[in-house]
Amino acid sequence: MKEKAAWRMNGFLGLLLLLLVVAGALYFAIVQYNPLYAILAGILALIVLSGMTVVQPNDSVAVIFFGRYLGTIRDDGFFITVPSLRKRVSLRVRNFNSDTLKVNDVDGNPIEIAAVVVFKVTDTAKALFDVEHYTEFVRIQSETALRHVATKYPYDTDSEQQWSLRGNAEEIAGELARELEERLSVSGVHVMEARLTHLAYAPEIASAMLQRQQANAVVAARQKIVEGAVGMVEAALEQLEQKRVVQLSEDMKAQMVSNLMVAIVSEKGTQPVMNAGTVR
Numbered sequence: 001m002k003e004k005a006a007w008r009m010n011g012f013l014g015l016l017l018l019l020l021v022v023a024g025a026l027y028f029a030i031v032q033y034n035p036l037y038a039i040l041a042g043i044l045a046l047i048v049l050s051g052m053t054v055v056q057p058n059d060s061v062a063v064i065f066f067g068r069y070l071g072t073i074r075d076d077g078f079f080i081t082v083p084s085l086r087k088r089v090s091l092r093v094r095n096f097n098s099d100t101l102k103v104n105d106v107d108g109n110p111i112e113i114a115a116v117v118v119f120k121v122t123d124t125a126k127a128l129f130d131v132e133h134y135t136e137f138v139r140i141q142s143e144t145a146l147r148h149v150a151t152k153y154p155y156d157t158d159s160e161q162q163w164s165l166r167g168n169a170e171e172i173a174g175e176l177a178r179e180l181e182e183r184l185s186v187s188g189v190h191v192m193e194a195r196l197t198h199l200a201y202a203p204e205i206a207s208a209m210l211q212r213q214q215a216n217a218v219v220a221a222r223q224k225i226v227e228g229a230v231g232m233v234e235a236a237l238e239q240l241e242q243k244r245v246v247q248l249s250e251d252m253k254a255q256m257v258s259n260l261m262v263a264i265v266s267e268k269g270t271q272p273v274m275n276a277g278t279v280r
Contacts, residue, residue: 003125003188006063006071006081011052014080018052021045050083060124062087072124089124093192098143100198103150105165110202113150113165117142117180118193126188134187141183142194149176155201165199172196 025041028034055061055076063070065084073079074091096117105111119138121127127134149172150165157164163171177194184191 001069001125001129003123004071006061006073008073008079008081011054011078011080014048014052017080018045018048021048047083048080051080052078053081053086054078058090058092060089060091062089062124062128069125069129087128089121089127091121091124093118093120096138096142097197098139098146101143101147101150102202103147105150105155106152107154109155110204111150111155111165112198112200112202113146113196114198115142115146115176116195116197117191119184119189119191121188122190123188126186131187134189137187138184138189142180145176145179145183149179155199165196169196 021041021044025038025045028041029038053061053073055073057076059076061073061081063073063081063084063086065082070082070084072089073081096119098115098117100112100114102110102112117138121134131137153168153172154162154164156166165172173193173195176196177191180191180194
């Protein structure tokens with residue numbers, strides 16, 4: 001099923017036609033005393049009246065004649081069309097907020113996740129006839145796509161080569177929107193945006209994962225401190241040798257490296273040790 005334009009004409013012309021038909025019915029009924037023509041004119045007036053419809057801005061009317069889809073009126077205004085069953089479909093932009101879902105990420109950790117989906121109907125025929133209820137279809141498919149994307153990535157990762165749900169929010173949102181667009185295309189719905197609104201570890205593991213994150217942060221910070229300390233010690237030794245401030249043996253270099261590393265890496269204040277002897 002694909003949307004097409006329905007036949008319609010200006011509603012004010014139809015209103016004028018209705019007045020003429022009503023006048024004709026009155027003429028035959030009162031002046032000519034011809035009940036048959038009066039009844040026929042009355043039936044014609046009812047047919048013209050039943051074909052009148054008003055379309056609001058960002059709204060549409062699907063025209064269905066004895067089970068056959070004749071087309072859709074998208075223009076806003078007052079129209080007269082084929083007397084038939086008419087169904088209205090909103091073309092406005094709408095939001096869908098998913099429930100908070102509990103799923104397992106790619107590492108098997110239970111997490112809570114939710115998303116908001118911004119969508120609009122672009123094909124009224126598909127929305128009405130290719131799916132049972134397109135709003136319910138959007139809800140189910142949105143939650144299905146959200147579950148699928150959540151199980152493909154870890155909640156968090158230390159690797160820069162791998163995406164994570166927490167660290168790559170924009171990329172995850174883009175992938176979710178693309179998957180939703182593919183899933184919802186059968187219903188004539190266009191996904192404008194999809195974005196995570198809630199992301200957290202499940203309560204039963206939240207405390208343990210917080211400790212894990214804190215431990216990872218401490219390890220990463222220590223690694224940075226050690227890397228910086230090594231560079232500082234290396235630079236100090238190179239400057240001492242270049243400026244020939246003192247001649248150091250290998251044992252003295254090792255001791256100096258040890259002292260400098262302790263002084264730089266230690267979290268507490270350190271006291272320098274003065275060597276009163278002669279350096280040889």
